[in-house]
Amino acid sequence: MFEDPDIQTLIRTFRDYAGYDFNNYSEKSFLRRIEKVMMDYKLDIRKLIAKVKDDRLFLEQVVRDITVNTTELFRDPQVWHAIKYRILPRLASKREINIWHAGCSTGQEVYSMIILLNEMNMLHRCNIYATDLNTDVIKTAQAGVYSYRSVSEYLDNFNKVLCENPYNFDEHLVVTYEKYFDINKVKDTFKIKREFLNKAIFKKHDLVTDPNPFNVSYDIILCRNVLIYFNNTLQNKLFIDFWNYLDTYGSLVLGIHESIIGPTSVKYDKKGLIYNKKVF
Numbered sequence: 508m509f510e511d512p513d514i515q516t517l518i519r520t521f522r523d524y525a526g527y528d529f530n531n532y533s534e535k536s537f538l539r540r541i542e543k544v545m546m547d548y549k550l551d552i553r554k555l556i557a558k559v560k561d562d563r564l565f566l567e568q569v570v571r572d573i574t575v576n577t578t579e580l581f582r583d584p585q586v587w588h589a590i591k592y593r594i595l596p597r598l599a600s601k602r603e604i605n606i607w608h609a610g611c612s613t614g615q616e617v618y619s620m621i622i623l624l625n626e627m628n629m630l631h632r633c634n635i636y637a638t639d640l641n642t643d644v645i646k647t648a649q650a651g652v653y654s655y656r657s658v659s660e661y662l663d664n665f666n667k668v669l670c671e672n673p674y675n676f677d678e679h680l681v682v683t684y685e686k687y688f689d690i691n692k693v694k695d696t697f698k699i700k701r702e703f704l705n706k707a708i709f710k711k712h713d714l715v716t717d718p719n720p721f722n723v724s725y726d727i728i729l730c731r732n733v734l735i736y737f738n739n740t741l742q743n744k745l746f747i748d749f750w751n752y753l754d755t756y757g758s759l760v761l762g763i764h765e766s767i768i769g770p771t772s773v774k775y776d777k778k779g780l781i782y783n784k785k786v787f
């Protein structure tokens with residue numbers, strides 16, 4: 508619970524005027540973002556509250572400013588190696604596989620998964636679901652168009668994950684960018700090829716307040732670099748939600764600096780970077 512009464516009023520305003528509940532966000536990270544918002548819009552906290560109450564578009568903009576959207580193609584390749592060599596082989600004989608990207612931002616993580624599944628010849632058996640609180644990032648994700656400059660520095664990750672095998676240094680595959688992307692360096696565009704768009708279903712979803720968005724059991728839930736913005740109470744609630752939504756022995760993939768601590772940790776079996784659902 509935030510102590511400052513003005514911050515409490517601001518949080519109440521987000522909840523009462525638009526249904527966003529930031530009460531259980533990490534205090535440090537929330538206050539840092541609010542300070543930046545006040546500086547960017549040159550407003551003190553009282554004026555910020557008044558404007559948020561008065562101007563719905565401004566309120567939505569501030570929500571976007573608070574929820575950080577940074578993402579990358581094949582972010583943290585070691586996590587993708589764990590997905591490729593530890594999780595997906597276990598699912599190789601399953602007829603239908605459900606994967607949920609919770610907090611998918613602009614979709615690079617989702618397209619990384621689609622590309623990896625395609626390379627492993629598993630894509631046709633997968634239902635890929637992706638959600639985020641922020642409708643702007645979902646629109647970008649659905650369009651699958653990025654600035655080449657913003658993506659190019661992560662293309663190395665593409666090679667690391669798809670071409671190298673950390674368990675067998677002799678193995679070296681060749682996968683070209685052209686197979687998956689239409690790249691125009693002059694126009695600074697980087698587009699996901701049409702045949703790989705529409706492979707995922709995107710939907711607006713608030714992890715704090717909404718139930719299972721697709722009403723299925725998931726074989727893999729990825730919720731990476733989202734929980735760091737939440738406090739322990741909210742993190743624990745989500746670890747329980749995810750446990751309930753995972754299929755038997757399903758896997759939860761968190762960000763590389765995130766882990767399950769506290770009472771819910773007994774519900775998962777940690778194998779390297781992956782949390783597998785324990786069944787009791």
Ligand SMILES: C[S@@+](CC[C@H](N)C(=O)[O-])C[C@H]1O[C@@H](n2cnc3c(N)ncnc32)[C@H](O)[C@@H]1O
Binds near residue numbers: 574578579610638
């Ligand atoms: C830092 S990005 C992580 C993107 C991607 N998972 C990755 O690791 O590259 C965090 C995302 O979480 C979303 N987010 C924040 N609060 C959320 C909530 N309550 N429900 C759903 N998504 C939320 C933000 O909008 C943002 O797009």
